[in-house]
Amino acid sequence: MFGKALNIYLDSYRGINRSVWILAAIQLINRSGSMVLPFMTVYMTANLGYSTVQAGIIMSVYGLGGLLGSYLGGRWTDKFGPFQVQLFSLLFGGGCYLLLPLLTGFYSLALGIFVCATVNDAMRPAASSMIGHFATKETTTRSFSLMRMAINLGVAIGPAVAGLLAETNYFWLFFGDGITCIAAGVVFFFYFRGKRPQIHKEDKQEDQPQKSPYTEPAFLYFLFLCFCYAAAFFQIFSSIPLYYKDVYFQSEKAIGLLIGFNGVIVFLFEMITVSQIEKRFKPERLIIAGTLMLGVSFAIFNLFTGMWVLITAMTLLSFSEIFAMPFMISHVVKTATPQTRGSHLAAYTIAWSVAFIVSPYCSTQIIDKLGFDALWWTFGIFCAIIAIGFLKVRGIKSDVE
DSSP: HHHHHHHHHHHHTTOHHHHHHHHHHHHHHHHHTTSSSGGHHIIIIIIIOOOOHHHHHHOOOOOOHHHHHHHHHHHHHEEEEEHHHHHHHHHHHHHHHHGGGOEEEEEEEHHHHHHHHHHTHHHHHHHHHHHHHHHHHGGGHHHHHHHHHHHHHHHHHHHHHHHHHTTTTTOOOHHHHHHHHHHHHHHHHHHTTOOOOOGGGGGGOOSOOOOOOOGHHHHHHHHHHHHHHHHHHGGGGTHHHHHHHHHHHOOOOHHHHHHHHHHHHHHHHHHHHHHHHTSSSSSSHHHHHHHHHHHHHHHHHHOOSHHHHHHHHHHHHHHHHHHHHHHHHHHHHSOOOOGGGGHHHHHHHHHHHHHHHHHHHHHHHHHHHHHHHHHHHHHHHHHHHHHHHHHOOOOOOOSSS
């Protein structure tokens, strides 16, 4: 029994290109320093004395920087190649985080956050494009799942360590984030400096017209739904930490462990789950299921009380991520041609960045005026509406049907 389960688990990793594994390892190093973002709202309200609304505005500014970075990252990836863009983002992004704790004024901090987000989010289209080039048609979804597994292991490590550091001094959060970015950049340079992604022969479509992602109505509709899902999911970085702090009176250490629990779940279960469910269910059904799980994760905050509710809600949110996100990005990659992959992935990342602009501002406004109960009902219902929207999506295909 155990041997069969182990073989199923190992099968989910077989066939993935070595370069994808290296990219995943680099993301693990980088995201292990993901200490700042989960604590920014707590840092600004508890350490700098900003109001909840002010913290929400600055978090929205982070989303604006991510929006610009995603757009530039896609354009630069198609023009200069993913190697140059990733190296720039890792090294300069690390430097930005090292300087960020020096900025404490509202406008200077907002500007610093904007620059950090721009530089760091320029990496996302480049990294995704590089995976798309190295992965085969049969391993595309699993390759992205491997990357996400590495990211989430890093996200599990980062907030847990950050919670401990924050109780000592918030400076160490920025220092840890900056140093791990730079370390990831060094590893990336030495492995990939003479190695460029190769577009697989079977994927070449040079004789086909290269469409812009912004001229495809079906793709834009899909991006809009992804934006809506992201706006709900991003509560993990804005209102959920505040809820832990203000309603359940959790310490920074406990908040870090609860958020890090998300990364642990995704790390342990995403690869094996994706490898099994993609063979049995259509991708659009999995995305719908993940969206509904996200809505339930918010609703139960209002239905029950106790620490077990916080853990259950984070578990549901994590499995929502597992069911929805790998198939969203896989669909984007398969929609694009190799020559437009950077632009399509940039458009997808832009949708998420716009969500990060809208989500913190809207959620903190709801909290300030109506309270947390109204927030959780709003997003619970919102997720149900998004799921209905995904029912209308056509063209999401699985590698195995």
